[in-house]
Amino acid sequence: DAKTTQPPSMDCAEGRAANLPCNHSTISGNEYVYWYRQIHSQGPQYIIHGLKNNETNEMASLIITEDRKSSTLILPHATLRDTAVYYCIVHNDYKLSFGAGTTVTVRA
């Protein structure tokens, strides 16, 4: 079962930053926070992951709180193509447990 809590949906204006929250209050010390997204009918796409430090790549930034009980995925300049379901997953092995995720709709 998923160990994370995410809002079911959110809207974002095109060109603005999208901040996606995730609660993982039961995360253990060796578990990473991973973010994937699934654009309609496609396979999940890896976005970013982190352990305790903030991370940034060409797609997004990941901010993890100091107590590691929550995190925020930031899409700096959302485009229409970022419309997708975003999954926050905590794990330290091979088995990904997908919850319901957050359905993000980017509007023009």
Next chain:
Amino acid sequence: NAGVMQNPRHLVRRRGQEARLRCSPMKGHSHVYWYRQLPEEGLKFMVYLQKENIIDESGMPKERFSAEFPKEGPSILRIQQVVRGDSAAYFCASSPPRTPTEAFFGQGTRLTVV
């Protein structure tokens, strides 16, 4: 470097027939995972394989489903005597040998049982 390749992308089978879904992992990846996504639901883990070995099949239905990853060739997910409830999207993922947490997914096979 090609990504994870799955074929066919769409598969239609009549009830009682067999379905074979194929997955070629990314180059250099020796770990393969299969997930199933039922309509309007999240992805569920089915099985984890390394070359010629099933590591974890805890998510596989006990009957009619099997998976293999031979020494040569793609990984195969086989569903015998399909029923309407098997209609779903089946996704394969692969990862490198030393970082099993970093999985990359294929585009999936959409199985429709009529």
